Amino acid sequence: MLLLLAALCLMPDTLKAQESKTWNPNLSGGKYRNPVINADYSDPDVCRVGEDYYMTASSFACFPGLQILHSTDLVNWKIIGAALTEDYPVMPRYRDTALDWHKQIQHGNYVWAPAIRHHNGWFYIYWGDPDQGLFMTKTQDPAGTWTEPVCVKEAKGLIDCCPLWDEDGKAYLSHGCAGSRAGVKSVLFVAPMSPDGEKVTGPSRIVYDGHEDQPTIEGTKFYKRNGYYYIMSPAGGVKYGWQVILRSKKPFGPYEEYVGMAQGKAKVNGPHQGAWVDTPSGEDWFLHFQDKHAYGRVVHLQPAKWVNDWLVIGEDKDGDGCGDPVSEWKKPALKSSGSFQPQEDDNFNTTELGLQWQFEGPYSHYWYFCDANKSRLRLYGVQQPEGYSNLADMQNTLMQKFPAENFTVTAKMKFIPNPGNKAKGEEAGFIIKGMDYAAIKLVSVADGCIMRFVRCIGAMKGKKEETLAEIPVKLIEQEKPYTQRYAVDDIPQPRLATPDIYVRAVVRSSGICNNIKSKAQFYYSFDGKKYVKFGEPYQVKEGKWIGAKVGFFNCRPTVSNDGAFLDIDWIKFEK
Numbered sequence: 009m010l011l012l013l014a015a016l017c018l019m020p021d022t023l024k025a026q027e028s029k030t031w032n033p034n035l036s037g038g039k040y041r042n043p044v045i046n047a048d049y050s051d052p053d054v055c056r057v058g059e060d061y062y063m064t065a066s067s068f069a070c071f072p073g074l075q076i077l078h079s080t081d082l083v084n085w086k087i088i089g090a091a092l093t094e095d096y097p098v099m100p101r102y103r104d105t106a107l108d109w110h111k112q113i114q115h116g117n118y119v120w121a122p123a124i125r126h127h128n129g130w131f132y133i134y135w136g137d138p139d140q141g142l143f144m145t146k147t148q149d150p151a152g153t154w155t156e157p158v159c160v161k162e163a164k165g166l167i168d169c170c171p172l173w174d175e176d177g178k179a180y181l182s183h184g185c186a187g188s189r190a191g192v193k194s195v196l197f198v199a200p201m202s203p204d205g206e207k208v209t210g211p212s213r214i215v216y217d218g219h220e221d222q223p224t225i226e227g228t229k230f231y232k233r234n235g236y237y238y239i240m241s242p243a244g245g246v247k248y249g250w251q252v253i254l255r256s257k258k259p260f261g262p263y264e265e266y267v268g269m270a271q272g273k274a275k276v277n278g279p280h281q282g283a284w285v286d287t288p289s290g291e292d293w294f295l296h297f298q299d300k301h302a303y304g305r306v307v308h309l310q311p312a313k314w315v316n317d318w319l320v321i322g323e324d325k326d327g328d329g330c331g332d333p334v335s336e337w338k339k340p341a342l343k344s345s346g347s348f349q350p351q352e353d354d355n356f357n358t359t360e361l362g363l364q365w366q367f368e369g370p371y372s373h374y375w376y377f378c379d380a381n382k383s384r385l386r387l388y389g390v391q392q393p394e395g396y397s398n399l400a401d402m403q404n405t406l407m408q409k410f411p412a413e414n415f416t417v418t419a420k421m422k423f424i425p426n427p428g429n430k431a432k433g434e435e436a437g438f439i440i441k442g443m444d445y446a447a448i449k450l451v452s453v454a455d456g457c458i459m460r461f462v463r464c465i466g467a468m469k470g471k472k473e474e475t476l477a478e479i480p481v482k483l484i485e486q487e488k489p490y491t492q493r494y495a496v497d498d499i500p501q502p503r504l505a506t507p508d509i510y511v512r513a514v515v516r517s518s519g520i521c522n523n524i525k526s527k528a529q530f531y532y533s534f535d536g537k538k539y540v541k542f543g544e545p546y547q548v549k550e551g552k553w554i555g556a557k558v559g560f561f562n563c564r565p566t567v568s569n570d571g572a573f574l575d576i577d578w579i580k581f582e583k
Contacts, residue, residue, distance in 0.1 A: 123229060435562075
Protein backbone atom coordinates (compact mmCIF):
# COMPACT_ATOMS: atom_id res chain seq x y z
CA MET A 9 0.00 0.00 0.00
CA LEU A 10 2.89 2.40 0.69
CA LEU A 11 4.20 1.74 -2.82
CA LEU A 12 0.75 2.49 -4.24
CA LEU A 13 0.52 5.79 -2.36
CA ALA A 14 4.00 6.76 -3.54
CA ALA A 15 3.02 5.99 -7.11
CA LEU A 16 -0.09 8.15 -6.80
CA CYS A 17 2.05 11.07 -5.59
CA LEU A 18 4.12 10.82 -8.79
CA MET A 19 1.16 10.37 -11.11
CA PRO A 20 1.14 11.81 -14.67
CA ASP A 21 -1.24 14.57 -15.76
CA THR A 22 -3.88 12.04 -16.80
CA LEU A 23 -4.18 10.98 -13.13
CA LYS A 24 -3.92 14.34 -11.37
CA ALA A 25 -6.89 15.57 -9.42
CA GLN A 26 -8.53 18.77 -10.64
CA GLU A 27 -10.20 21.43 -8.56
CA SER A 28 -13.44 21.79 -10.44
CA LYS A 29 -14.72 25.17 -11.62
CA THR A 30 -18.21 23.72 -12.00
CA TRP A 31 -18.93 21.92 -8.71
CA ASN A 32 -17.46 21.84 -5.21
CA PRO A 33 -19.01 19.60 -2.51
CA ASN A 34 -16.81 21.07 0.25
CA LEU A 35 -18.43 23.59 2.59
CA SER A 36 -16.97 25.69 5.38
CA GLY A 37 -17.08 24.54 8.97
CA GLY A 38 -16.04 20.97 8.18
CA LYS A 39 -19.21 20.20 6.24
CA TYR A 40 -20.00 18.88 2.76
CA ARG A 41 -22.97 19.08 0.42
CA ASN A 42 -24.54 16.49 -1.84
CA PRO A 43 -23.98 15.30 -4.43
CA VAL A 44 -20.34 14.64 -3.63
CA ILE A 45 -19.85 13.76 -7.32
CA ASN A 46 -22.20 15.78 -9.51
CA ALA A 47 -21.60 13.56 -12.53
CA ASP A 48 -22.99 10.30 -13.88
CA TYR A 49 -21.42 7.45 -11.89
CA SER A 50 -24.37 5.09 -11.95
CA ASP A 51 -24.76 2.25 -9.42
CA PRO A 52 -21.63 3.21 -7.46
CA ASP A 53 -19.83 0.69 -5.30
CA VAL A 54 -16.97 1.40 -2.91
CA CYS A 55 -14.50 -0.58 -0.83
CA ARG A 56 -12.04 0.57 1.83
CA VAL A 57 -8.42 -0.57 2.09
CA GLY A 58 -6.78 0.98 5.13
CA GLU A 59 -7.31 4.74 4.80
CA ASP A 60 -8.09 4.63 1.07
CA TYR A 61 -11.44 4.28 -0.67
CA TYR A 62 -11.94 2.96 -4.20
CA MET A 63 -15.07 3.38 -6.28
CA THR A 64 -16.32 1.97 -9.54
CA ALA A 65 -19.67 2.34 -11.32
CA SER A 66 -21.71 1.05 -14.23
CA SER A 67 -20.11 2.00 -17.53
CA PHE A 68 -22.61 0.22 -19.81
CA ALA A 69 -21.37 0.62 -23.42
CA CYS A 70 -18.80 3.34 -22.64
CA PHE A 71 -15.11 2.38 -22.90
CA PRO A 72 -12.59 2.37 -21.29
CA GLY A 73 -15.06 0.79 -18.90
CA LEU A 74 -15.28 0.40 -15.15
CA GLN A 75 -13.50 3.64 -14.31
CA ILE A 76 -11.74 3.51 -10.93
CA LEU A 77 -11.97 6.49 -8.56
CA HIS A 78 -9.97 7.10 -5.39
CA SER A 79 -10.63 9.16 -2.25
CA THR A 80 -9.31 9.48 1.26
CA ASP A 81 -12.28 11.39 2.70
CA LEU A 82 -15.34 10.03 0.80
CA VAL A 83 -16.12 13.58 -0.43
CA ASN A 84 -13.37 14.41 -2.96
CA TRP A 85 -12.80 11.84 -5.72
CA LYS A 86 -10.46 11.53 -8.70
CA ILE A 87 -10.24 8.98 -11.52
CA ILE A 88 -7.10 6.85 -11.27
CA GLY A 89 -7.71 4.23 -13.95
CA ALA A 90 -10.12 1.84 -15.65
CA ALA A 91 -10.47 -1.92 -15.42
CA LEU A 92 -11.69 -2.54 -18.99
CA THR A 93 -9.17 -0.98 -21.35
CA GLU A 94 -8.99 -3.55 -24.15
CA ASP A 95 -11.58 -5.42 -26.21
CA TYR A 96 -14.67 -6.59 -24.39
CA PRO A 97 -15.07 -10.32 -23.56
CA VAL A 98 -17.39 -12.20 -25.92
CA MET A 99 -18.75 -15.62 -25.05
CA PRO A 100 -18.49 -18.42 -27.65
CA ARG A 101 -22.11 -18.24 -28.78
CA TYR A 102 -21.51 -14.69 -30.05
CA ARG A 103 -18.21 -15.30 -31.83
CA ASP A 104 -17.93 -15.55 -35.61
CA THR A 105 -21.58 -14.69 -36.17
CA ALA A 106 -22.89 -12.84 -39.18
CA LEU A 107 -23.79 -9.89 -36.94
CA ASP A 108 -20.28 -9.75 -35.43
CA TRP A 109 -22.16 -8.88 -32.25
CA HIS A 110 -19.38 -7.33 -30.19
CA LYS A 111 -18.42 -4.94 -32.99
CA GLN A 112 -21.92 -3.42 -33.27
CA ILE A 113 -22.84 -0.40 -31.19
CA GLN A 114 -24.65 -1.57 -28.04
CA HIS A 115 -26.15 1.47 -26.28
CA GLY A 116 -27.05 0.57 -22.70
CA ASN A 117 -25.57 -2.94 -22.76
CA TYR A 118 -22.35 -4.60 -21.52
CA VAL A 119 -21.41 -3.43 -17.99
CA TRP A 120 -24.20 -3.24 -15.40
CA ALA A 121 -23.99 -2.53 -11.63
CA PRO A 122 -20.48 -3.64 -10.61
CA ALA A 123 -19.18 -4.53 -7.16
CA ILE A 124 -15.60 -3.78 -6.06
CA ARG A 125 -14.03 -5.74 -3.19
CA HIS A 126 -10.57 -6.28 -1.67
CA HIS A 127 -9.66 -9.82 -0.59
CA ASN A 128 -6.31 -11.45 0.21
CA GLY A 129 -4.31 -8.62 -1.35
CA TRP A 130 -6.37 -8.47 -4.55
CA PHE A 131 -8.96 -5.99 -5.79
CA TYR A 132 -11.90 -7.70 -7.51
CA ILE A 133 -14.63 -6.20 -9.68
CA TYR A 134 -17.71 -8.25 -10.59
CA TRP A 135 -20.42 -7.10 -12.98
CA GLY A 136 -23.36 -8.41 -14.93
CA ASP A 137 -23.69 -8.33 -18.71
CA PRO A 138 -27.44 -8.85 -19.30
CA ASP A 139 -26.83 -10.67 -22.59
CA GLN A 140 -23.92 -12.90 -21.60
CA GLY A 141 -23.55 -13.52 -17.86
CA LEU A 142 -21.56 -12.52 -14.79
CA PHE A 143 -17.91 -11.46 -15.14
CA MET A 144 -14.90 -10.74 -12.94
CA THR A 145 -11.54 -8.98 -13.27
CA LYS A 146 -8.88 -8.41 -10.61
CA THR A 147 -5.62 -6.60 -9.86
CA GLN A 148 -3.22 -5.80 -7.04
CA ASP A 149 -2.94 -2.17 -8.21
CA PRO A 150 -6.31 -0.46 -8.85
CA ALA A 151 -4.56 2.32 -10.80
CA GLY A 152 -2.77 -0.23 -12.98
CA THR A 153 -3.64 -3.11 -15.30
CA TRP A 154 -6.49 -5.46 -14.49
CA THR A 155 -6.61 -9.11 -15.57
CA GLU A 156 -8.47 -10.33 -18.63
CA PRO A 157 -12.10 -10.76 -17.54
CA VAL A 158 -13.40 -14.25 -16.84
CA CYS A 159 -16.99 -15.36 -17.05
CA VAL A 160 -18.00 -16.50 -13.58
CA LYS A 161 -21.43 -17.68 -14.72
CA GLU A 162 -22.68 -17.69 -18.30
CA ALA A 163 -26.41 -17.04 -18.65
CA LYS A 164 -28.70 -14.50 -20.26
CA GLY A 165 -30.47 -12.09 -17.94
CA LEU A 166 -28.22 -12.24 -14.87
CA ILE A 167 -27.10 -8.86 -13.49
CA ASP A 168 -25.99 -6.92 -10.40
CA CYS A 169 -23.64 -9.45 -8.79
CA CYS A 170 -21.51 -9.13 -5.65
CA PRO A 171 -19.06 -11.57 -4.00
CA LEU A 172 -18.71 -12.48 -0.35
CA TRP A 173 -15.81 -14.44 1.15
CA ASP A 174 -16.81 -16.02 4.49
CA GLU A 175 -14.62 -16.67 7.51
CA ASP A 176 -14.74 -20.43 6.92
CA GLY A 177 -13.10 -20.09 3.48
CA LYS A 178 -16.31 -20.52 1.50
CA ALA A 179 -17.34 -17.93 -1.10
CA TYR A 180 -20.70 -16.82 -2.47
CA LEU A 181 -22.06 -14.61 -5.23
CA SER A 182 -25.34 -12.71 -4.98
CA HIS A 183 -27.10 -11.37 -8.08
CA GLY A 184 -30.37 -10.23 -9.55
CA CYS A 185 -31.97 -10.72 -12.95
CA ALA A 186 -33.17 -8.43 -15.75
CA GLY A 187 -36.80 -8.93 -16.69
CA SER A 188 -36.09 -7.79 -20.24
CA ARG A 189 -33.87 -10.86 -20.79
CA ALA A 190 -34.78 -13.37 -18.07
CA GLY A 191 -38.53 -12.95 -18.27
CA VAL A 192 -38.74 -12.44 -14.51
CA LYS A 193 -37.61 -9.66 -12.16
CA SER A 194 -37.90 -8.61 -8.50
CA VAL A 195 -36.11 -11.73 -7.23
CA LEU A 196 -32.60 -12.06 -5.78
CA PHE A 197 -30.22 -15.02 -5.87
CA VAL A 198 -27.20 -16.43 -4.06
CA ALA A 199 -24.85 -19.00 -5.61
CA PRO A 200 -21.83 -20.86 -4.21
CA MET A 201 -18.54 -19.69 -5.71
CA SER A 202 -15.02 -21.09 -5.83
CA PRO A 203 -12.70 -19.52 -3.22
CA ASP A 204 -10.57 -18.01 -5.99
CA GLY A 205 -13.65 -16.08 -7.13
CA GLU A 206 -13.44 -17.31 -10.71
CA LYS A 207 -16.41 -19.67 -11.02
CA VAL A 208 -19.87 -20.25 -9.65
CA THR A 209 -19.81 -23.86 -8.45
CA GLY A 210 -23.50 -24.59 -8.07
CA PRO A 211 -26.95 -23.38 -9.06
CA SER A 212 -28.16 -19.89 -8.22
CA ARG A 213 -30.98 -20.15 -5.70
CA ILE A 214 -33.68 -17.52 -5.22
CA VAL A 215 -33.30 -16.23 -1.67
CA TYR A 216 -35.78 -13.35 -1.81
CA ASP A 217 -38.95 -12.52 -3.77
CA GLY A 218 -39.83 -8.84 -3.74
CA HIS A 219 -42.90 -8.85 -5.99
CA GLU A 220 -45.36 -8.02 -3.17
CA ASP A 221 -43.33 -5.78 -0.87
CA GLN A 222 -40.19 -4.61 -2.76
CA PRO A 223 -40.98 -4.54 -6.51
CA THR A 224 -38.08 -4.21 -8.96
CA ILE A 225 -35.57 -5.16 -6.28
CA GLU A 226 -32.10 -5.53 -7.84
CA GLY A 227 -28.53 -4.21 -7.46
CA THR A 228 -27.29 -6.62 -4.78
CA LYS A 229 -24.42 -5.74 -2.43
CA PHE A 230 -23.42 -8.65 -0.17
CA TYR A 231 -21.89 -8.14 3.32
CA LYS A 232 -21.40 -9.98 6.58
CA ARG A 233 -21.46 -8.23 9.94
CA ASN A 234 -22.01 -9.30 13.53
CA GLY A 235 -23.05 -12.82 12.52
CA TYR A 236 -25.60 -11.65 9.92
CA TYR A 237 -25.44 -11.93 6.14
CA TYR A 238 -26.75 -8.73 4.54
CA ILE A 239 -27.95 -8.12 0.99
CA MET A 240 -28.43 -4.40 0.43
CA SER A 241 -30.55 -3.78 -2.65
CA PRO A 242 -32.58 -0.95 -4.20
CA ALA A 243 -36.26 -1.39 -4.96
CA GLY A 244 -39.03 0.64 -6.55
CA GLY A 245 -37.24 1.67 -9.75
CA VAL A 246 -34.43 4.03 -10.67
CA LYS A 247 -36.15 7.41 -10.41
CA TYR A 248 -38.52 6.78 -7.50
CA GLY A 249 -37.15 3.91 -5.42
CA TRP A 250 -35.75 3.30 -1.94
CA GLN A 251 -32.99 1.29 -0.23
CA VAL A 252 -33.80 -2.16 1.14
CA ILE A 253 -31.72 -4.04 3.72
CA LEU A 254 -32.10 -7.84 3.90
CA ARG A 255 -30.50 -9.94 6.63
CA SER A 256 -30.19 -13.59 7.55
CA LYS A 257 -28.10 -15.88 9.76
CA LYS A 258 -27.43 -18.08 6.69
CA PRO A 259 -26.18 -17.07 3.21
CA PHE A 260 -29.15 -18.78 1.49
CA GLY A 261 -31.71 -17.33 3.89
CA PRO A 262 -34.41 -16.98 4.91
CA TYR A 263 -34.00 -13.18 4.80
CA GLU A 264 -35.82 -10.54 6.80
CA GLU A 265 -36.44 -7.16 5.14
CA TYR A 266 -36.16 -3.55 6.22
CA VAL A 267 -36.24 -0.19 4.40
CA GLY A 268 -33.19 1.78 5.52
CA MET A 269 -33.65 4.94 3.41
CA ALA A 270 -36.36 6.53 1.27
CA GLN A 271 -36.99 9.99 -0.17
CA GLY A 272 -39.31 11.09 2.60
CA LYS A 273 -39.51 14.88 2.67
CA ALA A 274 -36.18 15.37 0.88
CA LYS A 275 -35.75 16.68 -2.66
CA VAL A 276 -33.57 13.73 -3.60
CA ASN A 277 -35.66 11.40 -5.75
CA GLY A 278 -35.02 7.65 -5.70
CA PRO A 279 -32.15 7.54 -3.18
CA HIS A 280 -30.75 4.03 -3.45
CA GLN A 281 -28.23 1.56 -4.91
CA GLY A 282 -24.78 2.00 -3.54
CA ALA A 283 -22.25 0.99 -0.95
CA TRP A 284 -21.97 0.71 2.81
CA VAL A 285 -18.47 1.58 4.04
CA ASP A 286 -16.92 2.24 7.42
CA THR A 287 -13.96 4.32 8.59
CA PRO A 288 -10.93 3.28 10.65
CA SER A 289 -12.47 5.10 13.62
CA GLY A 290 -15.75 3.18 13.33
CA GLU A 291 -18.07 5.61 11.51
CA ASP A 292 -20.57 4.20 8.99
CA TRP A 293 -21.44 5.81 5.65
CA PHE A 294 -23.47 4.97 2.56
CA LEU A 295 -22.85 6.17 -1.01
CA HIS A 296 -25.72 5.98 -3.49
CA PHE A 297 -27.03 7.58 -6.66
CA GLN A 298 -29.80 10.01 -7.54
CA ASP A 299 -31.18 9.94 -11.09
CA LYS A 300 -31.17 13.48 -12.51
CA HIS A 301 -32.48 12.70 -15.99
CA ALA A 302 -30.25 14.34 -18.62
CA TYR A 303 -27.44 14.64 -16.07
CA GLY A 304 -27.42 10.93 -15.27
CA ARG A 305 -27.08 9.32 -11.86
CA VAL A 306 -25.01 11.46 -9.50
CA VAL A 307 -23.35 10.27 -6.28
CA HIS A 308 -24.51 11.19 -2.76
CA LEU A 309 -22.86 10.45 0.58
CA GLN A 310 -25.11 9.69 3.55
CA PRO A 311 -24.33 9.26 7.25
CA ALA A 312 -25.44 5.85 8.49
CA LYS A 313 -25.70 3.99 11.78
CA TRP A 314 -26.49 0.48 12.94
CA VAL A 315 -29.60 0.20 15.09
CA ASN A 316 -30.49 -3.30 16.35
CA ASP A 317 -28.34 -4.75 13.55
CA TRP A 318 -30.21 -2.81 10.85
CA LEU A 319 -28.51 -0.04 8.84
CA VAL A 320 -30.36 3.28 9.05
CA ILE A 321 -29.18 5.57 6.24
CA GLY A 322 -29.44 9.37 6.16
CA GLU A 323 -31.21 11.37 8.87
CA ASP A 324 -34.05 9.72 10.77
CA LYS A 325 -35.79 12.80 12.16
CA ASP A 326 -39.07 11.08 12.99
CA GLY A 327 -37.42 8.05 14.59
CA ASP A 328 -39.26 5.48 12.45
CA GLY A 329 -36.01 3.69 11.56
CA CYS A 330 -36.01 4.82 7.92
CA GLY A 331 -33.69 7.70 7.08
CA ASP A 332 -34.16 10.58 4.63
CA PRO A 333 -31.22 11.68 2.44
CA VAL A 334 -29.35 14.75 3.67
CA SER A 335 -28.33 17.74 1.55
CA GLU A 336 -25.54 18.86 3.92
CA TRP A 337 -23.72 17.11 6.74
CA LYS A 338 -20.55 17.05 8.81
CA LYS A 339 -17.67 15.47 6.90
CA PRO A 340 -16.39 12.00 7.84
CA ALA A 341 -13.57 11.98 10.39
CA LEU A 342 -11.02 11.26 7.69
CA LYS A 343 -7.88 12.92 6.38
CA SER A 344 -8.57 14.80 3.15
CA SER A 345 -6.11 14.94 0.26
CA GLY A 346 -7.59 18.09 -1.31
CA SER A 347 -10.64 19.66 -2.91
CA PHE A 348 -11.40 18.18 -6.31
CA GLN A 349 -13.82 16.37 -8.60
CA PRO A 350 -13.22 13.77 -11.34
CA GLN A 351 -11.10 15.22 -14.12
CA GLU A 352 -12.81 17.61 -16.58
CA ASP A 353 -10.39 19.96 -18.43
CA ASP A 354 -7.82 18.55 -20.83
CA ASN A 355 -4.87 20.22 -22.60
CA PHE A 356 -3.96 16.97 -24.38
CA ASN A 357 -0.31 17.39 -23.41
CA THR A 358 0.42 13.72 -22.61
CA THR A 359 0.76 10.57 -24.70
CA GLU A 360 -2.43 9.03 -23.27
CA LEU A 361 -6.07 10.02 -23.28
CA GLY A 362 -7.29 11.67 -20.10
CA LEU A 363 -9.04 9.18 -17.87
CA GLN A 364 -12.36 11.06 -18.13
CA TRP A 365 -12.73 10.17 -21.84
CA GLN A 366 -14.76 7.24 -23.12
CA PHE A 367 -15.76 5.95 -26.54
CA GLU A 368 -19.25 4.70 -27.38
CA GLY A 369 -18.19 1.06 -27.31
CA PRO A 370 -15.11 -1.18 -27.38
CA TYR A 371 -12.54 0.98 -29.12
CA SER A 372 -9.54 0.91 -31.43
CA HIS A 373 -6.22 2.64 -30.81
CA TYR A 374 -6.30 3.45 -34.56
CA TRP A 375 -8.97 6.07 -33.90
CA TYR A 376 -6.83 8.71 -32.18
CA PHE A 377 -3.35 10.04 -31.54
CA CYS A 378 -2.28 11.88 -28.38
CA ASP A 379 0.34 14.26 -29.78
CA ALA A 380 2.16 15.39 -26.64
CA ASN A 381 4.79 17.31 -28.66
CA LYS A 382 2.13 19.62 -30.10
CA SER A 383 -0.24 19.42 -27.14
CA ARG A 384 -3.23 18.24 -29.13
CA LEU A 385 -5.51 15.27 -29.67
CA ARG A 386 -6.03 14.10 -33.25
CA LEU A 387 -9.15 12.10 -34.08
CA TYR A 388 -9.07 10.17 -37.35
CA GLY A 389 -12.10 9.80 -39.59
CA VAL A 390 -13.74 6.38 -39.16
CA GLN A 391 -15.98 4.92 -41.86
CA GLN A 392 -19.69 5.01 -41.13
CA PRO A 393 -21.10 1.49 -40.63
CA GLU A 394 -23.43 -0.22 -43.07
CA GLY A 395 -26.96 1.10 -42.58
CA TYR A 396 -25.67 4.35 -41.02
CA SER A 397 -28.50 6.71 -40.06
CA ASN A 398 -26.91 9.33 -37.77
CA LEU A 399 -24.05 9.96 -35.34
CA ALA A 400 -25.59 7.68 -32.71
CA ASP A 401 -24.28 4.83 -34.88
CA MET A 402 -20.64 5.92 -34.49
CA GLN A 403 -18.75 3.92 -31.88
CA ASN A 404 -15.71 6.20 -32.17
CA THR A 405 -17.46 9.26 -30.71
CA LEU A 406 -15.21 10.42 -27.84
CA MET A 407 -17.17 11.76 -24.88
CA GLN A 408 -17.03 12.71 -21.20
CA LYS A 409 -19.72 13.12 -18.56
CA PHE A 410 -21.51 16.35 -17.71
CA PRO A 411 -19.71 17.69 -14.59
CA ALA A 412 -22.60 19.64 -13.05
CA GLU A 413 -26.10 20.92 -13.74
CA ASN A 414 -24.97 24.38 -14.90
CA PHE A 415 -21.70 24.83 -16.77
CA THR A 416 -20.00 26.25 -19.85
CA VAL A 417 -17.71 24.05 -21.92
CA THR A 418 -15.33 25.52 -24.53
CA ALA A 419 -12.90 23.80 -26.90
CA LYS A 420 -10.42 24.83 -29.57
CA MET A 421 -10.28 22.63 -32.66
CA LYS A 422 -9.41 22.46 -36.34
CA PHE A 423 -10.83 20.31 -39.17
CA ILE A 424 -8.43 18.98 -41.83
CA PRO A 425 -10.26 17.17 -44.65
CA ASN A 426 -8.80 14.58 -46.96
CA PRO A 427 -7.47 16.24 -50.13
CA GLY A 428 -9.36 16.01 -53.42
CA ASN A 429 -12.58 14.16 -54.11
CA LYS A 430 -12.00 11.80 -51.20
CA ALA A 431 -12.97 14.63 -48.87
CA LYS A 432 -16.63 14.93 -49.90
CA GLY A 433 -18.97 14.03 -47.08
CA GLU A 434 -16.38 13.81 -44.31
CA GLU A 435 -17.72 15.33 -41.10
CA ALA A 436 -16.31 16.07 -37.68
CA GLY A 437 -17.05 18.34 -34.77
CA PHE A 438 -18.31 19.03 -31.27
CA ILE A 439 -21.36 17.24 -29.86
CA ILE A 440 -23.70 16.84 -26.89
CA LYS A 441 -25.43 13.50 -27.09
CA GLY A 442 -27.91 11.29 -25.30
CA MET A 443 -30.95 9.64 -26.87
CA ASP A 444 -30.96 12.79 -29.04
CA TYR A 445 -28.01 14.99 -29.99
CA ALA A 446 -26.99 18.43 -31.16
CA ALA A 447 -23.64 19.28 -32.70
CA ILE A 448 -21.47 21.82 -34.45
CA LYS A 449 -20.52 19.83 -37.51
CA LEU A 450 -17.77 20.64 -40.04
CA VAL A 451 -18.53 18.98 -43.37
CA SER A 452 -16.23 18.76 -46.39
CA VAL A 453 -17.98 19.55 -49.66
CA ALA A 454 -16.82 19.85 -53.28
CA ASP A 455 -15.89 23.53 -53.00
CA GLY A 456 -14.57 23.60 -49.42
CA CYS A 457 -16.17 23.23 -46.00
CA ILE A 458 -19.48 24.09 -44.36
CA MET A 459 -20.05 24.49 -40.62
CA ARG A 460 -23.52 23.39 -39.55
CA PHE A 461 -25.55 23.32 -36.38
CA VAL A 462 -27.42 20.03 -36.49
CA ARG A 463 -29.95 18.36 -34.24
CA CYS A 464 -31.28 14.81 -34.21
CA ILE A 465 -34.38 13.95 -32.21
CA GLY A 466 -34.77 10.21 -31.75
CA ALA A 467 -31.17 9.54 -32.74
CA MET A 468 -30.99 6.12 -31.09
CA LYS A 469 -34.18 5.15 -32.91
CA GLY A 470 -32.52 5.80 -36.28
CA LYS A 471 -34.10 9.17 -37.06
CA LYS A 472 -32.43 11.56 -39.49
CA GLU A 473 -30.70 14.68 -38.27
CA GLU A 474 -31.74 18.15 -39.40
CA THR A 475 -29.62 21.19 -40.16
CA LEU A 476 -30.84 24.33 -38.36
CA ALA A 477 -28.04 26.75 -39.31
CA GLU A 478 -24.94 26.75 -41.53
CA ILE A 479 -22.14 28.99 -42.72
CA PRO A 480 -19.28 28.43 -45.19
CA VAL A 481 -15.76 28.10 -43.76
CA LYS A 482 -12.78 28.85 -45.97
CA LEU A 483 -10.03 26.25 -46.02
CA ILE A 484 -6.52 27.65 -45.73
CA GLU A 485 -3.00 26.39 -46.23
CA GLN A 486 -1.14 25.25 -43.16
CA GLU A 487 2.05 26.89 -42.01
CA LYS A 488 5.22 25.15 -43.22
CA PRO A 489 7.87 25.66 -40.55
CA TYR A 490 10.91 24.48 -42.48
CA THR A 491 13.77 24.60 -39.99
CA GLN A 492 16.84 22.54 -39.28
CA ARG A 493 14.82 20.70 -36.67
CA TYR A 494 11.68 20.16 -38.76
CA ALA A 495 12.17 18.97 -42.32
CA VAL A 496 8.50 18.22 -43.05
CA ASP A 497 5.22 20.13 -43.03
CA ASP A 498 3.29 20.57 -39.83
CA ILE A 499 0.55 18.60 -41.59
CA PRO A 500 2.24 15.53 -43.03
CA GLN A 501 0.21 15.59 -46.27
CA PRO A 502 -0.47 18.61 -48.54
CA ARG A 503 -3.85 19.39 -47.00
CA LEU A 504 -5.96 22.47 -46.50
CA ALA A 505 -7.65 23.05 -43.16
CA THR A 506 -10.12 25.29 -41.43
CA PRO A 507 -8.73 28.06 -39.26
CA ASP A 508 -8.82 27.45 -35.53
CA ILE A 509 -12.44 27.25 -34.43
CA TYR A 510 -13.52 27.81 -30.84
CA VAL A 511 -16.74 25.98 -29.98
CA ARG A 512 -18.81 26.42 -26.87
CA ALA A 513 -21.94 25.07 -25.21
CA VAL A 514 -23.70 26.74 -22.28
CA VAL A 515 -25.73 24.17 -20.34
CA ARG A 516 -28.42 25.26 -17.91
CA SER A 517 -30.90 23.29 -15.80
CA SER A 518 -34.46 23.94 -14.72
CA GLY A 519 -36.88 22.12 -12.46
CA ILE A 520 -36.09 20.01 -9.40
CA CYS A 521 -36.29 16.48 -8.07
CA ASN A 522 -38.28 14.25 -10.48
CA ASN A 523 -38.53 16.95 -13.16
CA ILE A 524 -34.97 18.16 -13.81
CA LYS A 525 -34.48 19.44 -17.36
CA SER A 526 -31.48 20.73 -19.26
CA LYS A 527 -30.93 23.04 -22.24
CA ALA A 528 -27.75 23.74 -24.17
CA GLN A 529 -26.99 26.74 -26.37
CA PHE A 530 -24.10 26.37 -28.84
CA TYR A 531 -21.68 29.11 -29.94
CA TYR A 532 -18.64 29.46 -32.20
CA SER A 533 -15.75 31.90 -32.54
CA PHE A 534 -12.78 32.33 -34.88
CA ASP A 535 -10.67 34.39 -32.47
CA GLY A 536 -11.56 32.96 -29.05
CA LYS A 537 -12.95 36.32 -27.95
CA LYS A 538 -16.19 37.07 -29.78
CA TYR A 539 -18.62 34.16 -29.66
CA VAL A 540 -21.60 33.93 -32.00
CA LYS A 541 -24.75 32.07 -31.06
CA PHE A 542 -25.27 29.11 -33.41
CA GLY A 543 -28.70 27.55 -33.80
CA GLU A 544 -31.44 27.40 -31.21
CA PRO A 545 -31.34 26.05 -27.64
CA TYR A 546 -31.27 22.26 -27.58
CA GLN A 547 -33.31 20.28 -25.05
CA VAL A 548 -30.77 17.80 -23.70
CA LYS A 549 -31.92 14.24 -23.16
CA GLU A 550 -30.24 11.41 -21.24
CA GLY A 551 -28.72 8.43 -23.03
CA LYS A 552 -29.51 4.74 -22.66
CA TRP A 553 -29.09 4.22 -18.88
CA ILE A 554 -26.52 7.04 -18.79
CA GLY A 555 -26.49 10.83 -18.64
CA ALA A 556 -25.86 13.02 -21.65
CA LYS A 557 -22.22 13.53 -22.59
CA VAL A 558 -20.12 16.11 -24.40
CA GLY A 559 -17.24 15.50 -26.77
CA PHE A 560 -16.08 15.08 -30.36
CA PHE A 561 -16.60 12.93 -33.45
CA ASN A 562 -15.01 12.31 -36.86
CA CYS A 563 -16.50 10.03 -39.52
CA ARG A 564 -16.70 9.54 -43.30
CA PRO A 565 -19.07 7.82 -45.71
CA THR A 566 -16.53 6.27 -48.09
CA VAL A 567 -13.89 3.56 -48.05
CA SER A 568 -10.33 4.87 -48.42
CA ASN A 569 -6.94 4.31 -46.86
CA ASP A 570 -7.07 7.59 -44.96
CA GLY A 571 -9.55 10.16 -43.71
CA ALA A 572 -10.00 13.62 -42.30
CA PHE A 573 -8.36 14.82 -39.09
CA LEU A 574 -10.02 16.66 -36.23
CA ASP A 575 -7.31 18.31 -34.12
CA ILE A 576 -8.37 19.42 -30.62
CA ASP A 577 -6.02 21.71 -28.71
CA TRP A 578 -7.91 21.86 -25.42
CA ILE A 579 -11.25 21.68 -23.68
CA LYS A 580 -12.19 23.48 -20.47
CA PHE A 581 -15.21 23.69 -18.19
CA GLU A 582 -16.41 26.72 -16.23
CA LYS A 583 -19.37 27.54 -14.05
